[in-house]
Amino acid sequence: MFWSSDDQKTGSYAASSDIHPYDEEIEAFFTRNGFDGATRDACDEYARVRFPGSAAKPAATQGYCSYTLNISDEYLLQFRPEAFKLDTDTCMEVKSIYGKFAPTTRYLGEVGGVALQQVPDANVRSSAMMHVYLHQRIRGIPLSEFRKRNKSCRPDEDKMFKRRLMSGLAKVFALGFRARQASQEMKRILPAGTMAKGTIGKSMRWRLNLLSGLPDKDLLTHVSEAQAQLDIVEASSWCLTHGDLLPGNMMVDAKTGHLTGLIDWAEVEWLPFGMALYGVEEVLGEDMPSAAGGFEYYDDHEELRQLFWDEFLASVRRDGEEIQLREAEAARKLGILLWRGIAFDDGKMDRVVESGRDDSEIHKLRLFLEAPSVVVCSNKKCHWSESLISLWACVRRVFWHGGRGCCFGSESDETDLRARKDTFINRSKLGAA
Structure with a gap:
């Protein structure tokens, strides 16, 4: 599942739907990127030919930079214009670093017979090219x-x-x-x-x-x-x-x-x-x-x-x-x-x-x-670790040395503590035997 950051503004959870509620958004995607009215039909036909029997349907949520179809419970088919083409090498690098936390993406080629109409908005980068990607779903829900x-x-x-x-x-x-x-x-x-x-x-x-x-x-x-x-x-x-x-x-x-x-x-x-x-x-x-x-x-x-x-x-x-x-x-x-x-x-x-x-x-x-900084959070971690170490050191001093130099116990407790220590050692020897 690869959507661009712009896609996130309109959602990113794809689920099949018999009647797509956002046909206007889909058409707006094609128009915005300079494609004529037949381009969506060309994409749908590509899906039918490439994946026969898949009953491809538009994903319930579409993005700003792509047109996405559900083709199975495991895969999505996505169409992206030249301006929003994915770098497949980077996709593979992401997968190699993040493993199961990243999707697998495969580039399938281009849709043939795509026509480009005149785009009034000079800021839109238009190209008569539609790229196709197969995305393996990551299980779960957003x-x-x-x-x-x-x-x-x-x-x-x-x-x-x-x-x-x-x-x-x-x-x-x-x-x-x-x-x-x-x-x-x-x-x-x-x-x-x-x-x-x-x-x-x-x-x-x-x-x-x-x-x-x-x-x-x-x-x-x-x-x-x-x-x-x-x-x-x-x-x-x-x-x-x-x-x-x-x-x-x-x-x-x-x-x-x-x-x-x-x-x-x-x-x-x-x-x-x-x-x-x-x-x-x-x-x-x-x-x-x-x-x-x-x-x-x-x-x-x-x-x-x-x-x-x-x-x-x-x-x-x-x-x-x-x-x-x-x-x-x-x-x-x-x-x-x-x-x-x-x-x-x-x-x-x-x-x-x-x-x-x-x-x-x-x-x-x-x-x-x-919000608390990285340094503050790290120091809390260090202080907590140091506190545990200090506490364990105190416990050891109480048990083995009568609490001298520690907030637990006192010199007057030394005899009783030594007796406990001797008992502990004797029991350990018996257990070992």
Whole structure:
């Protein structure tokens, strides 16, 4: 299942439907990209010929950049114009890094006999070419759908589902981190690699300058900090990064809530590690009717965020690897600014969010920027580990040394404690015998 980030704006969960409720949206896709009225028929005919007996039907939810058909319970057939063509090499790279959490995509070729009509909008890149892809489904349902189905579940079940999701996301981020590559600056002194900057990677400085038009001083302070740290971020490790990490693109098991995979990798590219961490914030709350700005964190969002970092850091450190936390935090802030500070206008992303027009986005932008940092969460993990070590050391001193130098026990307890120690040793010897 590969949709572009634009597709996510109209949904990403495909399910078969006998009568498609969005025929107008489908026709708008073909018209917007400059195809004449016969192009959809040509795509449908391609599906019938290539997959006879499949009874191909339009997916119940269509995207901005593609036309998608259900051809079986396992596969989707997707048609994309030249402007939104997928890089199949990148698709394979995604699969090799993220394994079961990423779909398998196969390029089938082009639709023949496609005609292009005159397009009045000069901004639309038109080409008389329609590319075809076969996507293997990732099992499960989108997190957004899962939430709707479980609105009335018990509090303990809800907590369990959320913890499972955070654990799954930690695994996904750990996979990406393990496959990181050196920055462009490091590659000047290292052998040539395969990483190349994509659309966002090439334009981070331009986009940050665009964000200088944000409406309030507090937001502009974050922009200034990001501009000051951009060189550090660009010099950090880069990972193959999902382009639109939102609840609609996270697939979970319908019964257990375990993360089964991510869809919508069409905008994937190499970016500094941490730029997709806005996705963690996205699932720590949801739009609430009672919330002033729409989005509201769950009551246990701090606990869930900490769980994510505890599991992520434990995973990468088990591999003997370390992460530069301050660089990751700078990249996290940059990712939040770029994904929530720039407005989406029917496919165009050339203006910053505005007060009175994008208030819900500004509200979310502020919440995410003010969330506990990577460094804070990591320190909590370290302090908790140190506390456990200290506690165990105290217990050992109480048991073996009468509590000297410890908050437990005192010198007066030493005789009794030694007796307990001798009893323990004697019993251990008897058990061994």
